[in-house]
Amino acid sequence: MRTVLKEIRHNPLLWLLAFVPIVFIAGNVWPEAHTLLFVLSVLAIVPLAALLSHATESVAAKTGDAVGGLLNATLGNLTELVISLAALRTGQIMLVKASIAGAIVTNSLFMLGASFLLGGIRYHTQEYNRVSARLQAGLLFLATIALLVPSAVAEADSTADTAFTSKLSVGLAVLLIVAYALGMFFSLKTHREFFASVAQGEEKEEPWPIGIALVTLAAVTLLVALVSEIFVESVQEAAVTFGMTPAFVGFIVVALVGAAAEMASAFSGARKNRLDLSVGIALGSASQIALFVAPVLVLLSYFIGPVPMDLRFWPGAVVMMLIAALTASLVTNSGRSAWFVGVLVLMVYLIFALTLYLLPPGAR
Numbered sequence: 363m364r365t366v367l368k369e370i371r372h373n374p375l376l377w378l379l380a381f382v383p384i385v386f387i388a389g390n391v392w393p394e395a396h397t398l399l400f401v402l403s404v405l406a407i408v409p410l411a412a413l414l415s416h417a418t419e420s421v422a423a424k425t426g427d428a429v430g431g432l433l434n435a436t437l438g439n440l441t442e443l444v445i446s447l448a449a450l451r452t453g454q455i456m457l458v459k460a461s462i463a464g465a466i467v468t469n470s471l472f473m474l475g476a477s478f479l480l481g482g483i484r485y486h487t488q489e490y491n492r493v494s495a496r497l498q499a500g501l502l503f504l505a506t507i508a509l510l511v512p513s514a515v516a517e518a519d520s521t522a523d524t525a526f527t528s529k530l531s532v533g534l535a536v537l538l539i540v541a542y543a544l545g546m547f548f549s550l551k552t553h554r555e556f557f558a559s560v561a562q563g564e565e566k567e568e569p570w571p572i573g574i575a576l577v578t579l580a581a582v583t584l585l586v587a588l589v590s591e592i593f594v595e596s597v598q599e600a601a602v603t604f605g606m607t608p609a610f611v612g613f614i615v616v617a618l619v620g621a622a623a624e625m626a627s628a629f630s631g632a633r634k635n636r637l638d639l640s641v642g643i644a645l646g647s648a649s650q651i652a653l654f655v656a657p658v659l660v661l662l663s664y665f666i667g668p669v670p671m672d673l674r675f676w677p678g679a680v681v682m683m684l685i686a687a688l689t690a691s692l693v694t695n696s697g698r699s700a701w702f703v704g705v706l707v708l709m710v711y712l713i714f715a716l717t718l719y720l721l722p723p724g725a726r
Contacts, residue, residue: 370413373412375408375409375412376409376412376413377409378405378406378408378409379406379409379410379413381402381405381406381409382406382409382410382585382589384402384406385399385402385403385405385406385589385592386588386589386592388402389592396595396596396597396598396599396600396603397596397599397600397603399592399593399595399596399600400593400596400597400599400600401600403589403590403592403593403596403619404593404619406589407586407589407590407593407619407622407623408622410582410585410586410589410622410623411586411622411623411624411625411626412626413578413582414578414579414582414583414586414623414626414627416570416630417570417574417575417576417578417579417582418575418579418627420570420571420572420574420575421572421575421576421579439465439647439650439651439654439655442461442462442465442620442621442651442655443655443658443659444587444590444591445461445587445590445591445594445616445620446458446461446462446655446659447659447662447666448591448594449461449594450659450662450663450666450667450671451666451667453667453668453669455663455667455669455671456612457594457612458659458671459671459675459676459679460609460612460613460616460679461612461616461617461620462651462652462655462656462659463613463675463679463682463683464612464613464614464616464617465617465620465621465647465648465651466502466505466506466648466651466652466683466686466687467613467617467682467683467686467711467714468614468617468618468621468711469617469621469624469644469645469647469648469651470502470644470645470648470686470687470689470690471686471689471690471707471708471710471711471714472618472708472711473621473624473625473628473643473644473647474640474641474644474645474690474693474694474704474707475703475704475705475706475707475708475710475711476625476628476629476704476708477628477629477631477632477637477640477641477644477704478632478637478693478699478700478701478703478704478707479701479704479705479708480629480632480633480704481632481633481635481637481640481699481701481704482699482700482701482702482703482704483701484633484635485635486700487698487699487700488632488635488637488698488699488700489637489697489698489699490637490638490640490641490694490697490698490699491638491641491697492694492695492696492697494549494638494641494642495641495645495694495697496691496694496695497545497548497549498641498642498645498646498648498649499645499649499687499690499691499694500691501541501542501545501649501652501653502645502648502649502652502653502687502690502691503687503688503691504538504541504653505538505649505652505653505656505687506652506680506683506684506686506687508534508537508538508673509652509656509673509675509680509683510680510684511530511534512527512530512531512534512672512673512674512675513674513675513676513677513680514680515527515530516674517677524672527672527674528670528672530672530673531660531671531672531673531674532660532661534657534673535656535657535658535660535661535673536657536661538652538653538654538656538657539653539654539657539658541653542649542650542653542654545649545653582623583623586622586623590619590620593616593619594616597611597615597616597619598611601615606719607718607719607721609718609721610715610718610719610721613679613714613718614715614718614719621647624643624644624647627639627643628640628643628644631643637699641694645690645694648686648690652683656673657673659671660672660673682714685710686710689707689710690707693706693707
């Protein structure tokens with residue numbers, strides 16, 4: 363505990379942790395002050411993300427960047443899972459689908475591109491394990507194909523009714539979970555020698571003891587999930603105040619805030635020339651959402667939701683997810699990066715963001 367408190371005292375960004383209890387108090391005292399809760403929740407998530415970043419780097423220093431990236435992606439995606447489960451219970455299926463699609467696009471484009479840009483500004487070129495990146499990009503592409511099929515069949519075949527789409531979605535959910543499990547078994551067990559980090563990068567700070575780091579990871583992830591729930595409850599009303607469309611909110615804003623903890627770790631790793639950690643977090647998180655989180659939500663919707671959820675996404679979301687997967691696969695094929703590669707990836711993301719921001723409120 364002293365280690366964590368010392369880090370908080372010496373890092374001004376972590377002083378914003380004071381907003382964590384404030385946002386909980388405000389949520390109970392002024393539950394209808396949506397704009398205020400929106401601002402407070404963002405201010406609370408930022409320092410929590412920074413603390414989670416430091417804990418993850420300490421774990422990665424002990425386990426290696428590949429396992430560290432997987433662990434960070436898993437804990438970071440717990441936030442997405444908790445938010446989506448809360449939305450499922452209230453029957454907000456479209457919000458769940460928007461957050462899933464937005465998280466996939468945000469992680470594979472914005473997080474990856476910004477990591478390349480931030481690391482490339484400091485280092486002329488950076489290298490990472492392209493075998494690991496290609497595996498994650500391949501898994502992500504597989505998932506986008508599975509998400510494309512229900513939508514494509516429904517659009518092309520008028521006989522494909524709701525019952526067919528539901529059965530197909532359940533079958534695809536099971537296949538995706540199996541593919542994700544086999545991918546983890548392949549990378550962490552049978553062929554783990556191919557997924558070692560290219561370089562550990564610079565180490566300016568002494569990592570925390572592994573026990574403290576793991577406890578901090580668990581505690582901070584829980585707090586991020588709780589604060590994120592307040593954020594999601596307030597963001598729709600706050601969006602009206604700030605002039606944002608529902609599509610932009612679900613696909614961009616919610617995804618960015620939900621992935622704040624992972625982004626802090628990915629950006630920090632890139633700045634320390636540990637691009638394996640950054641790429642592992644970005645692509646690992648995107649593929650985990652597509653291969654595990656989304657299928658689990660489909661299966662759980664039959665037990666906790668008023669109506670079951672399927673894997674049929676609207677055409678615009680499917681196109682963006684497919685382009686994001688292809689872009690990630692293309693730019694990570696060489697195992698080397700520079701700042702301009704990050705610019706190119708970010709431009710693809712900004713094209714999507716601008717389109718959604720200008721999209722008429724009634725369109726999807």
